[in-house]
Amino acid sequence: MQRENPLSHHFTPHYLCRALTLSPEDDEDGDEEPVLKWYDYLLHFIALPWKLFCAIIPPKHWLGGSLTFIFSIAVIGKLMGPWVRK
Secondary structure (H helix, E strand, O other), rough: OOOOOOOOOOOOOHHHHHHHHOOEEEEEOOOOOOOHHHHHHHHHHHHHHHHHHHHHOOOHHHHHHHHHHHHHHHHHHHHHHHHOOO
């Protein structure tokens, strides 16, 4: 019986594409609203750094979630570092 490689699940650039793409939301009827409003663009660009940050976190099925946990703790430490040192 062959063991499964923990990194065998491929991480596709799909997450990065979705983070960078601004697309219309579905309305209540399930139809797409074809025109984006100005605030859609504004909120997209405000949230863009967080979208990219979340897109580069490794998937939780890699190495049983250990890689995701270590990456997240390292980034939190990096973000909180300036406030903790004061």
